[in-house]
Amino acid sequence: MARLGGGARRTRAGSTGGHPVNKIDATAPGAAPTDPVTAAAPDTAAVAALTPTKVHVSWAELDELVAGLAERIGAAVTDLGILPDAPEALAAAMRAAAAGHDLVLTSGGVSTGEADHVRSAVEAIGRLVFWRVAIKPGRPVAMGVIRGAADSAAFVGVPGNPVAAFVTFARVVRPLALRLAGALPEPLIALPVRADFSYRKKKGRREYVRVALARAPDGSITARKHPREGAGVITSLTETDGLAELPEDLTRVEPGTTIGFLPYEVLIG
Structure with a gap:
């Protein structure tokens, strides 16, 4: 399911192990990327939303939350469906999602549980810039770069709980996506x-x-x-x-x- 927002180009999305995955494109027409991560994927922002089975919220609900937040900042979202909790399948899906897009976003699967394979999948096809930050909620958030078949894309893995996903989207994903779109996010003043x-x-x-x-x-x-x-x-x-x-x-x-x-x-x- 692909949707196009104002000032945005197309994107794709997918999921794993009952994990929804969404990709979004947040590139503004005529804007030049200025972020170091942008150099890896200069044209679009792809986001993959991944929801683990241990979360007491349906995958569809979390998928809709993340996709809705992405669309609110002018991104077009394509749902890549549900993927299994298998490192190889995750890596293949994310590598394919990176093609022609800037940002792959997953929700869930970035903690330390037995079925949390997103980090290892990213490390197999790219590199992690960081994993875990000193915030609450949202500590397990991860950021990195995925190498696709022809292109590379930035990666952010947000936690699977909806409030943690919301906080990390607002404080990590949104400013990154805007930078990938060529915009300079204004600092938030509390x-x-x-x-x-x-x-x-x-x-x-x-x-x-x-x-x-x-x-x-x-x-x-x-x-x-x-x-x-x-x-x-x-x-x-x-x-x-x-x-x-x-x-x-x-x-x-x-x-x-x-x-x-x-x-x-x-x-x-």
């Missing part, structure tokens, strides 16, 4: 709001907390944390207004603490 909750976090890790905004009696804007924190709770996205971005050096939040707020419209607009 809006200062007052926390209406208590929270503890690990030092040295950036965390994103789903919050809803409310107006306090004194007229100020406060952020209320969603009661369910699991990375698989997709309603925690639909029932909130954005993410509170808690920096690495912050270890505790108390009611009244000023925190940075990133609206969903800004994160994926």
Whole structure:
């Protein structure tokens, strides 16, 4: 299934082991690539979305989430179907997906489980630039380069849980896809709001907390944390207004603490 968005060229997508895979093209007409990864695939951005069976969300739902986010930034998406949880099949599918595209995106299969073969598949046909970053949710995110039969493509593997996939798409995939399209993403500026909750976090890790905004009696804007924190709770996205971005050096939040707020419209607009 291929769809073409405004200012975007075609792309392809696929899945593995019940894992949906989507490829998107986010190249803007007349724009020159400026990112080092772009040199590997100068014309289009291909994204593959992969969803593991252990996630308590259907593959179709996660596939639709990632594809919808990709289309929102002007990408055309083609569904490559469901692929088996086999390293050889994954490698072959991703290598084929890299042909003529810039970016291959997988969702799921990048953690450390027995059926998580995406990393080894990428290493067999290319190289990983990094795996795991100090963020929550979204720690297992991976980035690399895939060598296709004729072309090479950038690769990003986002986690299979929907909230983690959303966060890593917004903070990793979106800026990369825009750079591949020749655009220069503007830095995200968090809006200062007052926390209406208590929270503890690990030092040295950036965390994103789903919050809803409310107006306090004194007229100020406060952020209320969603009661369910699991990375698989997709309603925690639909029932909130954005993410509170808690920096690495912050270890505790108390009611009244000023925190940075990133609206969903800004994160994926």
